[in-house]
Amino acid sequence: MHSGDEMTSRGEFFIGLDVGTSGLKGVALDVTGETVASARADYPTHRPIAGASEQDPRDWVKALTAVIRDLAKVASPHAWSGIGLSAMIPTLVVSDDTGNPLHPAVTWEDARAEDEGRMLRDAVGEQSLYEQTGQWVDGRYLLPMFARIVDDLPPTTATQGLHLLSAKDWVLHWLTGQIATDPATATGTGAYNLSTGTYSTAITGRAEVLTGRALPQLSPVTDSTTTYRITDERAHELGLPIGLPIAVGAADAMAAILGLGVTASGDVIYLAGTSTVIVGISDHRHYDPQHRFLVTPLALEGYGHEMDLLATGSAVAWLADLMGLTSPDDLVAMARSIPPDSVDVPTMLGYLAPGEQGALWDPSLTGVIEGMTLHTSAAHMGRALLTSITNESARCLAVWDETTSNHGAIHVAGQGIDQLALAELADATGRPTHRCGNVQSPHSAVGAALLLAAALGVDPLPTHHVAELETMPRPENASIWQHLRRRHDEVRSRTS
Helix, strand or coil: CEECCCCCCCCCEEEEEEECCCEEEEEEECCCCCEEEEEEEECCCECCCCCCCEECHHHHHHHHHHHHHHHHHHCCHHHEEEEEEEECCCCEEEECCCCCECCCEECCCCCCCHHHHHHHHHHHCHHHHHHHHCCCCCCCCHHHHHHHHHHHCCCCCCCCCCEEECHHHHHHHHHHCCCCECHHHHHHHCCEECCCCEECHHHHHHHHHHHCCCCCEECCECCCCEEEECCHHHHHHHCCCCCCEEEEEEEHHHHHHHHHCCCCCCCEEEEECCCEEEEEEECCCCCCCCCCCEEEECCCCCEEEEEEECCCHHHHHHHHHHCCCCCHHHHHHHHHCCCCCCCCCCEEECCCCCCECCCCCECCCCCEEECCCCCCCHHHHHHHHHHHHHHHHHHHHHHHHHHCCCCCCEEEEECCCCHHHHHHHHHHHCCCEEEECCCCCCHHHHHHHHHHHHHCCCCCCCCCCCEEEEECCCHHHHHHHHHHHHHHHHHHHHHC
């Protein structure tokens, strides 16, 4: 535990809050780690032009207030031990010293700073930037984002006295008046040096040349288990105990890994949602010569080697809506009824979010459908999209397999995970898969609550790892997925 002052005695409940892409989720865990209450409040995302994705931090506050109110109905705040935080990264908030946002928050979905990301890579050197940060810094990192919006700030605004904050760290400041971040969230700046544990002055200096002015202050980096006290003003406003500890917490994917209890080196966590996050677990940092994966500190110990498919759940929702279906689940059910190698299924490249990452890191990729006929149905289209997602997932796992000899299981959590999904992922990757955790559980919020528990000295932490629907790869199906992967790549080579 790290704190600037003495902590209050531990209560009955550990609270976790996660600022997600579309809503804020909260959980209350008891001392055994069981979820006794959960809540969610959504907020809008503004997309004024193509590629834009902005939110109002004040909407996060409204959602936080609603979630705390709902949790308090089941778990009395007088018995809360504190609150741990988690949030999507990278998401940029430019604020003044009082925490007042000077620009809409720019979320990780925003694709408008690709030019600034490329210019920063060119200025620092792609390989040097990757070796320092473990990141392939594109337009979704805070420094390129800031370079894009700097001229949109109020004309009288000087960067002195301003702060570049992530979503989580803006919420931390709103609750405690303190500014701090954790190592995983710090990687989202594009300037955090993994070896030194500090921001690289070589990178920030190049960013200042790019922006033409001094940078606002970056958040000091501390442990995920560092705690601060809620301000009296916020405690009264939210109906919480005076002096309640607030843990700095971690980036959403890293918190989710902790919440799911995946710790074995060589194992992989597969988090399916709006996007899909694929993280290989290791005790040590590994770097890929082709920078196909990101290197991110885990919430407590070890490193995650991460690849993100930007359009998965969002792509399924888009296609379901396009086909006039009631829900994405309807499309998935129809699609799974068709074998992936059916001759009537077209080949789809599901690159539907600008700035495709995964193991390709090619922002120029766009969606392609080849082989449609008058007989192509909504089910065939859904089948083609699911196959595309599985093919790209297998590509990511193949990259991870190149860096480690310990090929552990794939622990799958999130949306749309059933027996058929697990079987296809196992067949396509050659690794055993199983669903872990409660499908409806907000895993990042659970991880945030466990970080609060760790901050308060709970050892060992309760585990939330629940293995279900374990599936072994079927060797007889390996050739099917190899063929589908080759066809997928042939279409990409002809159209990219």
